[in-house]
Amino acid sequence: MKPEVSIEGLVYRYRGQQKPALDGVDLEVAEGEFVVVMGPSGAGKSTLCVSLNGLIPHFFRGKMEGEVRVGGRSTREGRVGEFAQEVGLVFQDFEAQLFSTNVALEVAFGPENFAVEREEMVRRVESVLGQVRLEGFENRTPATLSGGQKQRLAIASVLAIEPRILCLDEPTTDLDPIGKLGIFEIAEDLKDRDDVTLIVVEHETEETLDADRIIVLREGQIVTDRPAREVLRDVELLQESSVMPLQVTRFFHEMGLWQGQLPLTPEEGVVEFRRRGWRMSPERHKALVEADAKREEGYGEPVIEVEGLTHRYPNGVVALEGVDLSVRRGEFLAVLGQNGSGKTTLVKHFNGLLKPTEGTVLVGGEDTTKQGLRQLGQTVGYVFQNPDHQIFSDTVFDEVAFGPKIRDMDEGEIKERVEEALAAVSLDGRGDEDPFGLTKGERQRVAVASVLAVRPEVLILDEPTTGLDYAEQRSMMDLVRRLNEAGSTIIAVTHTMWVVAEYAHRAVVFRGGKVALQGTVREVFAQEDDLREASLRPPHIVSFGNALGYPVLSVEEMLKVTEEA
Amino acid sequence: MDPSLYLDRDTFVHRLDPRTKMFLLLGMFALPFVFLDPLYELGVLALVLFFGYLARSLANLGRIWFILLAILVITTILWSIVGSGRTPLFLFVEREALLYGFSTALRIIITVIAGMIFLSTTRNEEVAIGLVRLGIPYRFAFAVSTALRLVPTIVTTGLTIGQAQRSRGLDLDSGNIIQRIRNHLPLLVPVFVTTVRSTNVFSMALESKGFGAGSRRTFFLHTAMGRRDVLVIVAFAALLAGCIALRLAGYGGLEGFTR
Numbered sequence: 001m002k003p004e005v006s007i008e009g010l011v012y013r014y015r016g017q018q019k020p021a022l023d024g025v026d027l028e029v030a031e032g033e034f035v036v037v038m039g040p041s042g043a044g045k046s047t048l049c050v051s052l053n054g055l056i057p058h059f060f061r062g063k064m065e066g067e068v069r070v071g072g073r074s075t076r077e078g079r080v081g082e083f084a085q086e087v088g089l090v091f092q093d094f095e096a097q098l099f100s101t102n103v104a105l106e107v108a109f110g111p112e113n114f115a116v117e118r119e120e121m122v123r124r125v126e127s128v129l130g131q132v133r134l135e136g137f138e139n140r141t142p143a144t145l146s147g148g149q150k151q152r153l154a155i156a157s158v159l160a161i162e163p164r165i166l167c168l169d170e171p172t173t174d175l176d177p178i179g180k181l182g183i184f185e186i187a188e189d190l191k192d193r194d195d196v197t198l199i200v201v202e203h204e205t206e207e208t209l210d211a212d213r214i215i216v217l218r219e220g221q222i223v224t225d226r227p228a229r230e231v232l233r234d235v236e237l238l239q240e241s242s243v244m245p246l247q248v249t250r251f252f253h254e255m256g257l258w259q260g261q262l263p264l265t266p267e268e269g270v271v272e273f274r275r276r277g278w279r280m281s282p283e284r285h286k287a288l289v290e291a292d293a294k295r296e297e298g299y300g301e302p303v304i305e306v307e308g309l310t311h312r313y314p315n316g317v318v319a320l321e322g323v324d325l326s327v328r329r330g331e332f333l334a335v336l337g338q339n340g341s342g343k344t345t346l347v348k349h350f351n352g353l354l355k356p357t358e359g360t361v362l363v364g365g366e367d368t369t370k371q372g373l374r375q376l377g378q379t380v381g382y383v384f385q386n387p388d389h390q391i392f393s394d395t396v397f398d399e400v401a402f403g404p405k406i407r408d409m410d411e412g413e414i415k416e417r418v419e420e421a422l423a424a425v426s427l428d429g430r431g432d433e434d435p436f437g438l439t440k441g442e443r444q445r446v447a448v449a450s451v452l453a454v455r456p457e458v459l460i461l462d463e464p465t466t467g468l469d470y471a472e473q474r475s476m477m478d479l480v481r482r483l484n485e486a487g488s489t490i491i492a493v494t495h496t497m498w499v500v501a502e503y504a505h506r507a508v509v510f511r512g513g514k515v516a517l518q519g520t521v522r523e524v525f526a527q528e529d530d531l532r533e534a535s536l537r538p539p540h541i542v543s544f545g546n547a548l549g550y551p552v553l554s555v556e557e558m559l560k561v562t563e564e565a
Numbered sequence: 566m567d568p569s570l571y572l573d574r575d576t577f578v579h580r581l582d583p584r585t586k587m588f589l590l591l592g593m594f595a596l597p598f599v600f601l602d603p604l605y606e607l608g609v610l611a612l613v614l615f616f617g618y619l620a621r622s623l624a625n626l627g628r629i630w631f632i633l634l635a636i637l638v639i640t641t642i643l644w645s646i647v648g649s650g651r652t653p654l655f656l657f658v659e660r661e662a663l664l665y666g667f668s669t670a671l672r673i674i675i676t677v678i679a680g681m682i683f684l685s686t687t688r689n690e691e692v693a694i695g696l697v698r699l700g701i702p703y704r705f706a707f708a709v710s711t712a713l714r715l716v717p718t719i720v721t722t723g724l725t726i727g728q729a730q731r732s733r734g735l736d737l738d739s740g741n742i743i744q745r746i747r748n749h750l751p752l753l754v755p756v757f758v759t760t761v762r763s764t765n766v767f768s769m770a771l772e773s774k775g776f777g778a779g780s781r782r783t784f785f786l787h788t789a790m791g792r793r794d795v796l797v798i799v800a801f802a803a804l805l806a807g808c809i810a811l812r813l814a815g816y817g818g819l820e821g822f823t824r
Contacts, residue, residue, distance in 0.1 A: 053773055081778030089773040096763035097770035099714055101571055101688040108785035113775035115783045125785075139573060143721075154770075161775060353728055374734045382732040388762070389722075390729040392754035402751070406734050436758070450733065 002072060003028040004165055004197045005052065009066035012047055012056055021047040023220035025066075031164070032194040034187070036208045036228065037201045039217035040242030041439060041469045045201045046092075048217065049169045052199070053087040054080045070165065085114060088158035092170040094151040103129070103145075104138040106153055110161040128156040132186055146339055148179025155186060166190060167199040172207070173467055176338040176495050178535040180204070203469065205232065205244050206540060209264060216241045233262045242471035247498070247541035251555045255562070266544040273548060277565035284561040285550045292520050295505060300329030303379075303458055303489055304350055308359035311345050319345040321513045323359070329457070332481075332490040334500040334521065337510030338535045343493045346510070347460050350491070352376040364457075374407075381456035385463040387440070387447040396422070396438075396446055397431030403454040421449040425479055441472035448479070458489040465496050477503045498539040501525060501553040509534050526551040569717045570625055570684040577793075578620035579686045583695030585794040586687050589616075592801050593679035597672040599808045600817035603664050606671040613678050622685035629681060633674050640670035651821045661822040668819065689713050694788050703782055719760055726755045 007027040013020040022044045029035055037045050050056050054075040057064040068075045070086050091097055100106035107125045116124070129135050132152040137145070142153060151171055158166065168187070172180040184207050190196050191210060202208055214231040216224045218241050224231055231237070235245040235253040245253075248269035249262045263269045304327040311320040320342045327333055335343045348354040349361045352373045361368045364379050384390060393399040400421050404414045422428050425445040435446050444464065451459065461480065465473040477499055484490045494500060500507055500521060507524040509517040511534040517524050525531070525538045528546055538546075545552035552558045578586070593616075597609050617623045626633075643666065650661025687695075689710035696706035730751045737748045811817060 050769070055769055055772060059769060059772060079778070080772040081775045084773050084775035084778060087773075089769075091766050091770060093763065093766045096766035099711065099767065101569070101690060102573070105688075105690055105785055110774040112783050112785055113778050115779055115781040118783060118785065118787070121783070121785050141569070141571075141573070143569070157774065348728075351732055353732060373731055374736065377732060377734045382729075384725075384729040384732070386759075388759055389726045389755050390733065390751070391758075392751045403733055406736070454734070 004031045004033075004071060005029040005199075006069045007051075007066070008069075010051060010068060011065040012044075012051065012062060014047075014060065014062040017062075020220055022051070025217075025220070025222055027215070027222065027225070029165075029197055029199065031197055034191040034198045034210065034212045035200070036211040036214045037199065037217060038203070038205075038208070038214060038238075038241065038243045039223075039469075040471060041441065042219075043217040043241075044220040045217055046169050047220075049089060049167050049199070049201060051075070052165065052167055053083040053089050054078065055089075081113070084110070084163070085161055086163055087165045087167060088161060088163035090151075090154050090158050090166070090168045090171060092173055094147070094154045094174070097154050098142040098150060098157075101141060102138065103134060103140050103142060103153055106142055107157050107160045110157060114161065124160045124162070128159040131159060131189065132156040133182065146179065147175050148182045148339075151175060151179065152182055152186065155183070164195065165197045165199065169201045170203065171200070173203060176535070177497075177537055178338045180207070203243075205238070205246050208232070216243065229264060232264055233259050235262075242469045244470040244498070247539060247555050248544050251541065251544070251558050254555065254559055255564075266540050266547060269540075269544050270547045279563050279565075280545070280548050280550050280552075280561050281563045282550075284563075285552075288552070288557060288561070289522065292505075292522055296520070299331050302326045303329050303364060304491075305362040306346075306349070306359070307362075309346070309349065309356050309361060310358040311342075311349070311354060312357040319513055323513075323515055325508060325515065325518070327458070327489060327491065329489055330484070330487065332484045332503065332505040333492070334504035334507040335491060335493045335510065336495075336500065336507055336534070336536055337516075341510040341534070342513040343510050344462065345513075347382070347462070347491060347493055350376075350458070350460060351380040351382045353382075377403075377456070378407075378454060379456055380458045380460060381451035381454060382460045383448050383451050383462065383464065385466060387443040390447055390450070391435045391443060394434060395431060396427065396433050396435050399435050399446055400431075400450045400453050402450060407454070417453045417455070418449075421453040424452055424483065425449045426475075439472075441468050441476065444468065444476060445479070452483070456488075458491065459483065461490065461492045461494075463494055464492060465494065465499055473499065497537065498541075501539050501542055509536065521553060522551050525553065569714075570628075570681060571688055572622055572625065572685045574621050574686075576620050576686070578616065578622075578682070580793075581686075581797060582788050582790045582794045583687055583691040584698055584790065585797055586683060586691075587695055587699075588798055589801060590679055590683045592805055594676050596805060596808060597675040599805075599812050601665070601668055601819040601822075602817045603668045603671060605817040606668050606675070610671055610675055610678075613675050613682070617678065617682045617685075620682055620686045622682050625681050625685050626678070629677065633677065636673050636677070637670045640673060641666040644669055647824070649823055661819060665819055665822045684713070688786070690784075690786055691788065694784055694786060698788070704777065707776075715760075718763075719756060722759050723752065723756050726752055726759070729755075 007025055010022050010025040011020050012022040037048060039045055051068050057076060058080050070083060075083060098106055100109060104125050107128055108121050111121045111124055132155055134152055134156060142150060171183050187198060187200060190198050208214060208228060211228040214228045215222055224237060232246055233249060235250050238245040246264055248266055249264055252262050263272045306323055306325040309320055309323040312318050335347060337343050345354060349356060350363060352368050355369055363376060368376060391399055397418055400418045401414050404417050422431060425448050427445055435443060464476055468476060480490055481503055504521050507521045508515055509524060516534050517527060517530055525542045526546060528538060531538060541555055541558055542551060542553060545558060552561060593613055597606055600606055645658045645663045645666045648662035648665050650659035652660040654660045654663060693706040693710040696709060697703050735751055
């Protein structure tokens, strides 16, 4: 059979870059296959995507060697527009690729370009909106959709061109769990169709189980290209490639099982665990719970106290309703819930960006309405999700010095604080660099440092791990943990469940503007059914532990409590 | 919050062909400049508000009333001081200057409201189709409608960035003029960087959806000049001509105003 996509010796170097983004890639994808591409940031995954429809070499300026053939035709030979009919490309940034005033027009844009007749367009719009489960949304403005719906719309707008190959570049990175699920369901449906070839770049290992093949890219080269379940069992290879291995698989790997025997899912794991006659030691588990309790005793007095907080936006939407919450000094609190559940609205009350409609918020014992934003900023530092929304200086040093400077500190003090903050985020000695030349992970660190330089007691982090690869996520969260151990109170708003499990102490779950669950992370994650109602799902290792009797939060804890027969 | 002005309603005005709406917009820009007498200007204002009422688009006034009020107050005061007339009113302000200022303010307000009604009743895509039907190349028409779309996008980005910078202690309103402009730097740079970045993704997405793939293109939105459009255009043209005739006949002017 002739391959749908065939890539031979592809080398691509962006203009002005020393290192090639892709460095000798050979790849064939057959019709109807579902291929997942994984690998660390900067490995060339996105470059591979844009080389499929001719954006490389036609849109980007750079040097291309080798050959990319789609349906037998070299991408050098035609314009992007011509290949668009065969390869549909969906980008990670769904906000930037939607531009129409309603959903139907957005979907119709592609067919319009190919001069599809109106009746056929109407049929396609209806059909693809059904495929992405957006029926009835035809007249909605894209701006009013949730993140998950927007990304589904972006997929629909490409499907309407009826391409034979669909390539999704990290489609779920910016989505909440329920949004992610929606995308995976679409992928599932498409996978069952023989006439659509699916190529997906994905970070979430738990979601790649259904793929036919997994390709791991590293520094522009393919390091592995094998059936999905084989790659997923290769724990060491994944770790070396900054890809998070499946937790249950890693557990059995650490227990010394031979690679071919490794279970992948919690269900498979439970079967294997029981078959071997292993058990979870109640005593050792009790020690974990006691350690939780002991940590809790170490907290100081409350630094943030929320009482009966209700927030109504000017358009009448009630985002929070009767919330009571207290955060003590030294805590590490995770705020969970799907988008629109009120998480961000809540934390914006802590630094004074929002004022309560009803109820009170005390920070450091004083009402936030009586403190200015700048004074509150002294106690509560807020790191926004996208570092590019705050970086504006020419050098890293100036960026971090912004907070201290506007608080009129003297030169010596500023220098000391900037150096201290840069050291805390492991960017010491890089003060002279241009922040825009850094990687996303490093820019994230600059953003954290710029908040740390003010020495706030409480640090709010909004989605601190979004858009980072596994290794970067780990190093970011290890940094946050060090800050916490050094005395900072941490409040993290996040969708990344394993991060909550391994790093946070306490969790509060929001649903429809109200607190649905709160307690230690262990207590909260033990209640899987309640979590599911809030559209959340604990990580594999937690489900695995729950199924075997006790909630554990990490592979390390599971190893600790397991007794071999 | 949806930063775009368009209101998806099914009214007589919404259903007009985009070309008709463009004609009305231009006409509404011209009409207030025919007269100088504030009384006549108030008549034109009433007309434009009536249109807004028909289009059920006056709700958007709530979003721009502050700007309108500022225009009214500042323009009236400025012309009262700068201009001169022959009937002293109080201090050094003359009646004619005050009336002229009021008229000028109304002229600006009318054009702003007319623009608002146009954007409230016309989709970006309709603007593009309208231009194409007038013989303008699609690429250019698309660029115009994209520019219209970019404004609300930049406003939203700006709001987010404003929050991020205020959280860091940024105070926009302190110091002298130069200082204040410099205060905005932390807003402008990220807005610029973010916009350029997303524009880049936007243009890749356009190419990937076959923008400009072939010379022919179809449109999903159905537009056609109907009898209603012709009627509206003729009626409005007659009104405009009538007003000009009225003015030439000596009505609606303002006697005794000098700069």
